[in-house]
Amino acid sequence: MPDSYDLVVIGGGPGGYVAAIRAAQLGMKVACVDKRGSLGGTCLNVGCIPSKALLQSSEKFDEAKRALAVHGVKVAGVELDLRAMMAHKDKVVADNTRGVEFLFKKHKIAYVKGTGRIQRPGLVEASLLEGGEAVLAARSIVIATGSDSAPLAGVEVDEKAIVSSTGALALEGVPGHLVVVGAGYIGLEMGSVWLRLGAQVTVVEFLDRILPGMDGEIAKQFQRLLERQGFKFRLSTKVSAARNGKNGVALTLEPADGSAGGAAAETLACDVVLVSVGRRPFTHGLGLEALGVALDNRGMVQVDEGFETNVKGIYAIGDVIRGPMLAHKAEDEGVAVAEILAGQAGHVNYEAIPGIVYTFPEVAAVGKSEEQLKASGIAYKVGKFPFSANARARAAATTDGFVKMLADAKSDRVLGCHILGPDAGTLIHEVVVAMEFGGSAEDIARTCHGHPTLNEAVKEAALAVGGRAIHI
Numbered sequence: 001m002p003d004s005y006d007l008v009v010i011g012g013g014p015g016g017y018v019a020a021i022r023a024a025q026l027g028m029k030v031a032c033v034d035k036r037g038s039l040g041g042t043c044l045n046v047g048c049i050p051s052k053a054l055l056q057s058s059e060k061f062d063e064a065k066r067a068l069a070v071h072g073v074k075v076a077g078v079e080l081d082l083r084a085m086m087a088h089k090d091k092v093v094a095d096n097t098r099g100v101e102f103l104f105k106k107h108k109i110a111y112v113k114g115t116g117r118i119q120r121p122g123l124v125e126a127s128l129l130e131g132g133e134a135v136l137a138a139r140s141i142v143i144a145t146g147s148d149s150a151p152l153a154g155v156e157v158d159e160k161a162i163v164s165s166t167g168a169l170a171l172e173g174v175p176g177h178l179v180v181v182g183a184g185y186i187g188l189e190m191g192s193v194w195l196r197l198g199a200q201v202t203v204v205e206f207l208d209r210i211l212p213g214m215d216g217e218i219a220k221q222f223q224r225l226l227e228r229q230g231f232k233f234r235l236s237t238k239v240s241a242a243r244n245g246k247n248g249v250a251l252t253l254e255p256a257d258g259s260a261g262g263a264a265a266e267t268l269a270c271d272v273v274l275v276s277v278g279r280r281p282f283t284h285g286l287g288l289e290a291l292g293v294a295l296d297n298r299g300m301v302q303v304d305e306g307f308e309t310n311v312k313g314i315y316a317i318g319d320v321i322r323g324p325m326l327a328h329k330a331e332d333e334g335v336a337v338a339e340i341l342a343g344q345a346g347h348v349n350y351e352a353i354p355g356i357v358y359t360f361p362e363v364a365a366v367g368k369s370e371e372q373l374k375a376s377g378i379a380y381k382v383g384k385f386p387f388s389a390n391a392r393a394r395a396a397a398t399t400d401g402f403v404k405m406l407a408d409a410k411s412d413r414v415l416g417c418h419i420l421g422p423d424a425g426t427l428i429h430e431v432v433v434a435m436e437f438g439g440s441a442e443d444i445a446r447t448c449h450g451h452p453t454l455n456e457a458v459k460e461a462a463l464a465v466g467g468r469a470i471h472i
Contacts, residue, residue, distance in 0.1 A: 002135035013041020015318030015330030016144030022338035024107035033116035147319035175271035183210035187276035356425035364428035367416030379409035383464030403461035441465035
Protein backbone atom coordinates (compact mmCIF):
# COMPACT_ATOMS: atom_id res chain seq x y z
CA MET A 1 0.00 0.00 0.00
CA PRO A 2 1.31 3.50 -0.83
CA ASP A 3 2.05 5.98 1.94
CA SER A 4 -0.92 8.33 2.27
CA TYR A 5 -0.75 12.14 2.64
CA ASP A 6 -3.05 15.12 2.59
CA LEU A 7 -0.65 16.86 0.22
CA VAL A 8 2.26 15.80 -1.98
CA VAL A 9 4.36 18.61 -3.42
CA ILE A 10 6.56 17.84 -6.44
CA GLY A 11 9.55 20.18 -6.29
CA GLY A 12 11.46 21.54 -3.28
CA GLY A 13 12.23 25.05 -4.51
CA PRO A 14 10.91 28.30 -3.00
CA GLY A 15 7.35 27.59 -4.08
CA GLY A 16 7.35 23.91 -3.20
CA TYR A 17 9.07 23.96 0.16
CA VAL A 18 7.05 26.97 1.33
CA ALA A 19 3.81 25.26 0.27
CA ALA A 20 4.86 22.14 2.19
CA ILE A 21 5.75 24.09 5.35
CA ARG A 22 2.57 26.19 5.32
CA ALA A 23 0.41 23.12 4.74
CA ALA A 24 2.11 21.36 7.66
CA GLN A 25 1.49 24.42 9.85
CA LEU A 26 -2.18 24.11 8.95
CA GLY A 27 -2.29 20.53 10.19
CA MET A 28 -1.85 18.57 6.98
CA LYS A 29 0.27 15.47 6.54
CA VAL A 30 2.73 16.50 3.83
CA ALA A 31 5.38 14.95 1.60
CA CYS A 32 7.72 16.78 -0.78
CA VAL A 33 9.38 14.97 -3.69
CA ASP A 34 12.52 16.63 -5.02
CA LYS A 35 15.03 15.20 -7.49
CA ARG A 36 18.02 17.46 -6.75
CA GLY A 37 18.92 15.85 -3.43
CA SER A 38 19.39 19.33 -1.97
CA LEU A 39 16.32 21.36 -1.07
CA GLY A 40 15.79 24.93 -2.24
CA GLY A 41 15.51 24.39 -5.99
CA THR A 42 17.32 26.54 -8.53
CA CYS A 43 17.08 29.59 -6.25
CA LEU A 44 19.05 28.27 -3.29
CA ASN A 45 21.36 25.93 -5.20
CA VAL A 46 22.30 27.54 -8.52
CA GLY A 47 20.35 30.80 -8.71
CA CYS A 48 19.37 33.63 -6.38
CA ILE A 49 21.48 32.71 -3.36
CA PRO A 50 24.87 31.81 -4.91
CA SER A 51 24.63 34.71 -7.36
CA LYS A 52 23.96 37.16 -4.54
CA ALA A 53 26.91 35.76 -2.60
CA LEU A 54 29.19 36.38 -5.60
CA LEU A 55 27.65 39.81 -6.22
CA GLN A 56 28.31 40.81 -2.61
CA SER A 57 31.86 39.44 -2.61
CA SER A 58 32.78 40.95 -5.96
CA GLU A 59 31.32 44.31 -4.88
CA LYS A 60 33.55 44.29 -1.80
CA PHE A 61 36.56 43.47 -3.97
CA ASP A 62 35.73 46.29 -6.38
CA GLU A 63 35.09 48.70 -3.52
CA ALA A 64 38.45 47.94 -1.97
CA LYS A 65 40.16 48.57 -5.31
CA ARG A 66 38.28 51.66 -6.46
CA ALA A 67 35.86 53.23 -4.03
CA LEU A 68 37.40 53.53 -0.58
CA ALA A 69 39.86 56.34 -1.28
CA VAL A 70 37.10 58.98 -1.34
CA HIS A 71 36.36 58.02 2.27
CA GLY A 72 40.00 58.46 3.27
CA VAL A 73 40.72 54.73 3.32
CA LYS A 74 43.86 53.83 1.40
CA VAL A 75 44.24 50.19 0.39
CA ALA A 76 47.25 48.84 -1.48
CA GLY A 77 47.96 45.47 -3.02
CA VAL A 78 44.37 44.23 -3.23
CA GLU A 79 44.35 40.67 -4.59
CA LEU A 80 41.62 38.32 -5.68
CA ASP A 81 41.38 34.89 -4.08
CA LEU A 82 38.75 33.36 -6.35
CA ARG A 83 38.91 30.00 -4.61
CA ALA A 84 38.04 31.59 -1.25
CA MET A 85 35.25 33.62 -2.86
CA MET A 86 33.76 30.47 -4.37
CA ALA A 87 34.12 28.64 -1.05
CA HIS A 88 32.13 31.39 0.67
CA LYS A 89 29.45 31.09 -2.02
CA ASP A 90 29.28 27.31 -1.57
CA LYS A 91 29.01 27.64 2.21
CA VAL A 92 26.14 30.12 1.89
CA VAL A 93 24.33 27.66 -0.38
CA ALA A 94 24.95 24.72 1.95
CA ASP A 95 23.80 26.63 5.04
CA ASN A 96 20.57 27.68 3.33
CA THR A 97 19.70 24.25 1.92
CA ARG A 98 20.42 22.57 5.26
CA GLY A 99 18.21 25.19 6.89
CA VAL A 100 15.26 24.16 4.71
CA GLU A 101 15.87 20.48 5.49
CA PHE A 102 15.83 21.36 9.21
CA LEU A 103 12.46 23.09 8.72
CA PHE A 104 11.11 19.95 7.06
CA LYS A 105 12.12 17.89 10.07
CA LYS A 106 10.67 20.49 12.44
CA HIS A 107 7.30 20.34 10.69
CA LYS A 108 7.41 16.54 10.18
CA ILE A 109 7.34 16.80 6.38
CA ALA A 110 8.37 13.64 4.54
CA TYR A 111 11.31 14.52 2.26
CA VAL A 112 11.44 12.10 -0.68
CA LYS A 113 14.64 12.38 -2.70
CA GLY A 114 13.68 11.37 -6.21
CA THR A 115 12.00 12.28 -9.47
CA GLY A 116 8.25 12.54 -9.16
CA ARG A 117 5.65 11.57 -11.75
CA ILE A 118 1.88 11.79 -11.40
CA GLN A 119 0.44 8.38 -12.25
CA ARG A 120 -3.12 9.58 -11.85
CA PRO A 121 -4.94 12.14 -9.70
CA GLY A 122 -4.19 11.26 -6.11
CA LEU A 123 -1.12 9.12 -6.82
CA VAL A 124 2.55 10.13 -7.25
CA GLU A 125 5.38 7.75 -8.11
CA ALA A 126 8.95 8.74 -7.26
CA SER A 127 12.08 7.21 -8.78
CA LEU A 128 14.40 7.45 -5.79
CA LEU A 129 17.93 8.80 -6.12
CA GLU A 130 19.19 5.88 -4.05
CA GLY A 131 17.39 3.43 -6.30
CA GLY A 132 13.96 1.90 -6.25
CA GLU A 133 10.52 3.44 -6.33
CA ALA A 134 8.17 5.06 -3.83
CA VAL A 135 4.44 5.47 -4.31
CA LEU A 136 2.60 8.24 -2.48
CA ALA A 137 -1.15 8.68 -2.28
CA ALA A 138 -2.49 12.18 -1.72
CA ARG A 139 -5.75 14.06 -1.55
CA SER A 140 -4.02 16.95 -3.37
CA ILE A 141 -0.89 17.26 -5.52
CA VAL A 142 0.97 20.52 -6.13
CA ILE A 143 3.35 20.85 -9.09
CA ALA A 144 6.20 23.20 -8.13
CA THR A 145 8.99 22.02 -10.43
CA GLY A 146 10.25 25.47 -11.40
CA SER A 147 12.08 26.35 -14.58
CA ASP A 148 15.37 25.88 -16.37
CA SER A 149 17.47 28.01 -18.71
CA ALA A 150 16.00 28.56 -22.15
CA PRO A 151 18.21 27.34 -25.02
CA LEU A 152 19.49 29.51 -27.85
CA ALA A 153 19.37 28.11 -31.37
CA GLY A 154 22.83 27.54 -32.81
CA VAL A 155 24.56 27.72 -29.44
CA GLU A 156 25.29 24.51 -27.51
CA VAL A 157 25.89 24.92 -23.78
CA ASP A 158 28.77 22.80 -22.38
CA GLU A 159 29.02 24.60 -18.99
CA LYS A 160 32.72 25.21 -19.61
CA ALA A 161 33.25 27.72 -22.42
CA ILE A 162 29.59 28.19 -23.28
CA VAL A 163 27.67 28.33 -20.01
CA SER A 164 24.23 28.85 -18.56
CA SER A 165 23.78 30.78 -15.33
CA THR A 166 24.72 27.56 -13.50
CA GLY A 167 28.12 27.40 -15.16
CA ALA A 168 28.67 31.14 -14.75
CA LEU A 169 28.53 30.63 -10.98
CA ALA A 170 31.40 28.17 -11.02
CA LEU A 171 34.03 29.38 -13.50
CA GLU A 172 37.50 28.25 -12.47
CA GLY A 173 39.12 31.52 -13.45
CA VAL A 174 38.29 35.06 -14.50
CA PRO A 175 37.74 35.05 -18.29
CA GLY A 176 39.62 37.61 -20.34
CA HIS A 177 36.49 38.38 -22.35
CA LEU A 178 32.99 37.30 -21.31
CA VAL A 179 30.10 37.69 -23.72
CA VAL A 180 26.66 37.70 -22.14
CA VAL A 181 23.82 36.86 -24.51
CA GLY A 182 20.73 38.55 -23.10
CA ALA A 183 20.41 41.84 -21.20
CA GLY A 184 17.97 40.71 -18.54
CA TYR A 185 18.31 40.38 -14.77
CA ILE A 186 20.52 37.29 -14.71
CA GLY A 187 22.85 38.31 -17.53
CA LEU A 188 23.55 41.77 -16.09
CA GLU A 189 24.08 40.42 -12.58
CA MET A 190 26.54 37.74 -13.64
CA GLY A 191 28.20 40.16 -16.03
CA SER A 192 28.69 42.52 -13.09
CA VAL A 193 30.36 39.80 -11.02
CA TRP A 194 32.98 38.95 -13.62
CA LEU A 195 33.50 42.57 -14.73
CA ARG A 196 34.38 43.53 -11.15
CA LEU A 197 36.79 40.62 -10.94
CA GLY A 198 38.65 41.74 -14.06
CA ALA A 199 36.88 40.45 -17.17
CA GLN A 200 36.01 42.47 -20.23
CA VAL A 201 32.24 42.09 -20.62
CA THR A 202 30.17 42.50 -23.78
CA VAL A 203 26.39 42.12 -23.65
CA VAL A 204 24.59 41.09 -26.83
CA GLU A 205 20.84 41.77 -26.78
CA PHE A 206 18.27 41.00 -29.49
CA LEU A 207 16.08 43.97 -28.53
CA ASP A 208 17.04 47.63 -28.82
CA ARG A 209 17.23 48.11 -25.02
CA ILE A 210 18.32 46.39 -21.84
CA LEU A 211 15.99 45.05 -19.11
CA PRO A 212 12.92 44.36 -21.27
CA GLY A 213 9.75 45.11 -19.30
CA MET A 214 11.41 47.57 -16.93
CA ASP A 215 10.60 51.28 -17.14
CA GLY A 216 12.35 52.67 -20.22
CA GLU A 217 13.73 55.81 -18.56
CA ILE A 218 15.25 53.75 -15.75
CA ALA A 219 16.73 51.23 -18.21
CA LYS A 220 18.33 53.97 -20.34
CA GLN A 221 20.08 55.62 -17.40
CA PHE A 222 21.06 52.22 -15.98
CA GLN A 223 22.73 51.32 -19.27
CA ARG A 224 24.77 54.54 -19.14
CA LEU A 225 25.93 53.71 -15.61
CA LEU A 226 26.91 50.17 -16.64
CA GLU A 227 28.84 51.52 -19.64
CA ARG A 228 30.67 53.86 -17.27
CA GLN A 229 31.66 50.79 -15.24
CA GLY A 230 33.07 49.13 -18.36
CA PHE A 231 30.21 47.14 -19.90
CA LYS A 232 29.97 47.14 -23.69
CA PHE A 233 26.57 46.64 -25.30
CA ARG A 234 25.57 45.30 -28.71
CA LEU A 235 21.84 45.97 -28.94
CA SER A 236 19.45 44.97 -31.77
CA THR A 237 21.84 42.10 -32.41
CA LYS A 238 21.34 38.35 -32.49
CA VAL A 239 23.76 35.46 -32.02
CA SER A 240 23.18 32.99 -34.83
CA ALA A 241 26.02 30.54 -34.14
CA ALA A 242 28.86 29.72 -31.76
CA ARG A 243 32.03 27.84 -32.60
CA ASN A 244 34.05 26.55 -29.66
CA GLY A 245 37.74 26.01 -30.36
CA LYS A 246 41.13 25.80 -28.65
CA ASN A 247 41.51 29.58 -28.59
CA GLY A 248 38.06 30.35 -27.23
CA VAL A 249 34.62 30.84 -28.68
CA ALA A 250 33.77 32.57 -31.94
CA LEU A 251 30.24 33.98 -32.04
CA THR A 252 28.44 34.88 -35.25
CA LEU A 253 26.49 38.11 -34.83
CA GLU A 254 23.82 39.48 -37.15
CA PRO A 255 21.38 42.42 -37.07
CA ALA A 256 18.30 41.36 -35.12
CA ASP A 257 15.90 42.45 -37.87
CA GLY A 258 17.75 40.43 -40.50
CA SER A 259 17.44 43.36 -42.90
CA ALA A 260 20.99 43.10 -44.23
CA GLY A 261 20.96 39.33 -44.67
CA GLY A 262 23.95 37.06 -44.11
CA ALA A 263 26.30 39.63 -45.63
CA ALA A 264 26.09 41.67 -42.43
CA ALA A 265 27.25 38.80 -40.19
CA GLU A 266 30.38 39.37 -38.13
CA THR A 267 32.48 37.33 -35.73
CA LEU A 268 33.03 38.19 -32.08
CA ALA A 269 35.79 36.31 -30.27
CA CYS A 270 35.71 35.67 -26.53
CA ASP A 271 36.81 33.25 -23.83
CA VAL A 272 33.44 32.43 -22.26
CA VAL A 273 29.85 32.88 -23.40
CA LEU A 274 26.98 33.12 -20.92
CA VAL A 275 23.64 32.25 -22.52
CA SER A 276 21.00 34.13 -20.56
CA VAL A 277 17.98 34.50 -22.83
CA GLY A 278 15.28 33.66 -20.32
CA ARG A 279 13.84 30.61 -18.61
CA ARG A 280 11.23 28.00 -19.52
CA PRO A 281 8.86 26.05 -17.27
CA PHE A 282 10.10 22.60 -16.30
CA THR A 283 7.26 20.11 -16.74
CA HIS A 284 9.04 17.29 -18.58
CA GLY A 285 8.50 13.79 -17.22
CA LEU A 286 5.63 14.67 -14.88
CA GLY A 287 3.09 12.75 -16.94
CA LEU A 288 0.96 15.83 -17.58
CA GLU A 289 0.18 15.00 -21.21
CA ALA A 290 -1.19 11.57 -20.33
CA LEU A 291 -3.29 13.10 -17.56
CA GLY A 292 -4.70 15.75 -19.90
CA VAL A 293 -3.39 18.69 -17.84
CA ALA A 294 -3.81 21.82 -19.97
CA LEU A 295 -0.70 23.79 -20.97
CA ASP A 296 -0.54 27.11 -22.81
CA ASN A 297 1.50 27.82 -25.94
CA ARG A 298 4.59 28.55 -23.80
CA GLY A 299 4.34 25.19 -22.04
CA MET A 300 3.03 26.74 -18.82
CA VAL A 301 0.49 24.87 -16.74
CA GLN A 302 -2.90 26.53 -16.88
CA VAL A 303 -4.60 27.03 -13.51
CA ASP A 304 -7.67 28.78 -12.15
CA GLU A 305 -7.71 31.44 -9.42
CA GLY A 306 -7.24 28.72 -6.80
CA PHE A 307 -4.14 27.32 -8.59
CA GLU A 308 -6.02 24.16 -9.62
CA THR A 309 -5.48 22.70 -13.08
CA ASN A 310 -8.28 21.35 -15.24
CA VAL A 311 -7.66 17.97 -13.58
CA LYS A 312 -9.30 17.95 -10.17
CA GLY A 313 -6.91 17.59 -7.25
CA ILE A 314 -3.81 18.67 -9.21
CA TYR A 315 -2.49 22.18 -8.58
CA ALA A 316 0.50 24.18 -9.83
CA ILE A 317 2.50 27.19 -8.59
CA GLY A 318 5.70 29.10 -9.28
CA ASP A 319 7.62 29.21 -12.53
CA VAL A 320 5.43 26.58 -14.20
CA ILE A 321 2.42 28.95 -14.23
CA ARG A 322 1.72 32.48 -15.42
CA GLY A 323 3.45 35.52 -13.98
CA PRO A 324 7.04 36.59 -13.35
CA MET A 325 9.55 33.81 -12.73
CA LEU A 326 10.61 35.07 -9.32
CA ALA A 327 11.29 33.12 -6.13
CA HIS A 328 9.21 35.45 -3.94
CA LYS A 329 6.23 35.14 -6.29
CA ALA A 330 6.49 31.35 -6.01
CA GLU A 331 6.71 31.59 -2.22
CA ASP A 332 3.55 33.67 -1.99
CA GLU A 333 1.77 31.20 -4.25
CA GLY A 334 3.00 28.35 -2.06
CA VAL A 335 1.41 29.95 0.99
CA ALA A 336 -1.78 30.77 -0.93
CA VAL A 337 -2.33 27.26 -2.32
CA ALA A 338 -1.76 25.67 1.10
CA GLU A 339 -4.28 28.02 2.68
CA ILE A 340 -6.81 27.37 -0.08
CA LEU A 341 -6.44 23.61 0.46
CA ALA A 342 -7.09 24.23 4.16
CA GLY A 343 -10.33 26.04 3.35
CA GLN A 344 -8.91 29.52 3.86
CA ALA A 345 -8.79 32.48 1.46
CA GLY A 346 -5.28 32.29 0.03
CA HIS A 347 -4.44 35.23 -2.20
CA VAL A 348 -1.59 36.72 -4.25
CA ASN A 349 -1.67 40.34 -5.43
CA TYR A 350 0.17 40.18 -8.74
CA GLU A 351 0.11 43.99 -9.02
CA ALA A 352 2.42 44.30 -6.02
CA ILE A 353 5.26 41.88 -6.77
CA PRO A 354 8.63 43.65 -6.85
CA GLY A 355 11.38 42.88 -9.33
CA ILE A 356 15.01 43.59 -8.40
CA VAL A 357 18.33 43.60 -10.26
CA TYR A 358 21.11 43.14 -7.68
CA THR A 359 23.85 45.00 -9.53
CA PHE A 360 25.40 48.22 -8.24
CA PRO A 361 23.55 50.43 -8.28
CA GLU A 362 20.50 48.22 -7.88
CA VAL A 363 17.34 48.49 -9.96
CA ALA A 364 13.95 47.77 -8.39
CA ALA A 365 10.40 48.10 -9.63
CA VAL A 366 6.84 47.37 -8.60
CA GLY A 367 3.60 47.90 -10.47
CA LYS A 368 3.24 49.51 -13.87
CA SER A 369 5.92 51.20 -15.94
CA GLU A 370 5.27 54.50 -17.66
CA GLU A 371 5.13 52.69 -21.01
CA GLN A 372 2.46 50.30 -19.73
CA LEU A 373 0.33 53.12 -18.38
CA LYS A 374 0.54 54.99 -21.70
CA ALA A 375 -0.39 51.85 -23.63
CA SER A 376 -3.39 51.30 -21.34
CA GLY A 377 -4.56 54.88 -21.71
CA ILE A 378 -4.43 55.49 -17.95
CA ALA A 379 -4.01 59.11 -16.89
CA TYR A 380 -1.15 59.35 -14.40
CA LYS A 381 1.19 61.73 -12.60
CA VAL A 382 4.96 61.33 -12.20
CA GLY A 383 7.19 62.23 -9.29
CA LYS A 384 10.99 61.92 -9.45
CA PHE A 385 13.78 62.54 -7.00
CA PRO A 386 17.53 62.06 -7.62
CA PHE A 387 19.84 60.42 -5.09
CA SER A 388 22.30 63.25 -5.77
CA ALA A 389 19.97 65.42 -3.63
CA ASN A 390 19.75 62.89 -0.79
CA ALA A 391 21.98 63.58 2.21
CA ARG A 392 22.61 59.92 3.12
CA ALA A 393 23.54 59.03 -0.47
CA ARG A 394 25.97 61.96 -0.53
CA ALA A 395 27.56 60.79 2.71
CA ALA A 396 28.01 57.31 1.25
CA ALA A 397 29.24 58.69 -2.10
CA THR A 398 26.56 56.66 -3.90
CA THR A 399 24.55 59.36 -5.64
CA ASP A 400 23.82 57.76 -9.02
CA GLY A 401 20.19 57.14 -9.93
CA PHE A 402 16.74 58.32 -8.91
CA VAL A 403 13.31 57.32 -7.63
CA LYS A 404 10.36 57.51 -10.02
CA MET A 405 6.81 57.21 -8.68
CA LEU A 406 3.68 56.88 -10.80
CA ALA A 407 0.23 57.67 -9.41
CA ASP A 408 -3.30 57.78 -10.79
CA ALA A 409 -4.07 61.30 -11.98
CA LYS A 410 -7.47 61.37 -10.25
CA SER A 411 -7.26 59.15 -7.18
CA ASP A 412 -3.51 59.57 -6.49
CA ARG A 413 -3.31 55.81 -5.87
CA VAL A 414 0.24 54.56 -6.47
CA LEU A 415 0.34 52.59 -9.72
CA GLY A 416 4.06 51.89 -9.87
CA CYS A 417 7.47 52.83 -8.58
CA HIS A 418 10.88 52.42 -10.19
CA ILE A 419 14.17 52.95 -8.38
CA LEU A 420 17.71 53.05 -9.74
CA GLY A 421 20.18 53.59 -6.95
CA PRO A 422 21.79 52.32 -3.74
CA ASP A 423 19.75 49.70 -1.85
CA ALA A 424 16.90 50.02 -4.34
CA GLY A 425 15.85 46.44 -3.58
CA THR A 426 15.24 47.39 0.05
CA LEU A 427 13.72 50.81 -0.61
CA ILE A 428 11.09 49.44 -3.02
CA HIS A 429 9.31 47.55 -0.26
CA GLU A 430 7.97 50.69 1.34
CA VAL A 431 6.05 51.23 -1.89
CA VAL A 432 5.07 47.54 -2.15
CA VAL A 433 3.35 47.78 1.24
CA ALA A 434 1.64 51.03 0.26
CA MET A 435 0.34 49.46 -2.96
CA GLU A 436 -0.82 46.33 -1.14
CA PHE A 437 -3.13 48.50 0.93
CA GLY A 438 -4.21 50.72 -1.98
CA GLY A 439 -2.11 53.62 -0.72
CA SER A 440 -1.65 56.96 -2.45
CA ALA A 441 1.42 59.05 -3.15
CA GLU A 442 0.03 61.44 -0.54
CA ASP A 443 0.04 58.62 2.05
CA ILE A 444 3.76 58.04 1.49
CA ALA A 445 4.51 61.77 1.33
CA ARG A 446 2.83 62.44 4.67
CA THR A 447 4.54 59.54 6.45
CA CYS A 448 7.44 60.69 8.62
CA HIS A 449 10.75 59.30 7.34
CA GLY A 450 13.90 59.18 9.44
CA HIS A 451 16.71 61.57 8.58
CA PRO A 452 19.20 61.09 7.10
CA THR A 453 18.12 57.95 5.23
CA LEU A 454 17.94 56.77 1.65
CA ASN A 455 14.21 56.26 2.21
CA GLU A 456 13.77 60.02 2.17
CA ALA A 457 14.28 59.83 -1.60
CA VAL A 458 11.09 57.73 -1.82
CA LYS A 459 9.21 60.29 0.25
CA GLU A 460 10.49 63.14 -1.91
CA ALA A 461 9.42 61.31 -5.10
CA ALA A 462 5.95 60.93 -3.55
CA LEU A 463 5.96 64.65 -2.72
CA ALA A 464 7.05 65.36 -6.30
CA VAL A 465 3.92 63.63 -7.63
CA GLY A 466 2.04 66.61 -6.22
CA GLY A 467 4.70 69.10 -7.34
CA ARG A 468 5.93 69.81 -3.83
CA ALA A 469 9.28 68.04 -3.35
CA ILE A 470 11.32 69.91 -0.73
CA HIS A 471 14.94 69.26 -1.64
CA ILE A 472 14.96 69.85 -5.39
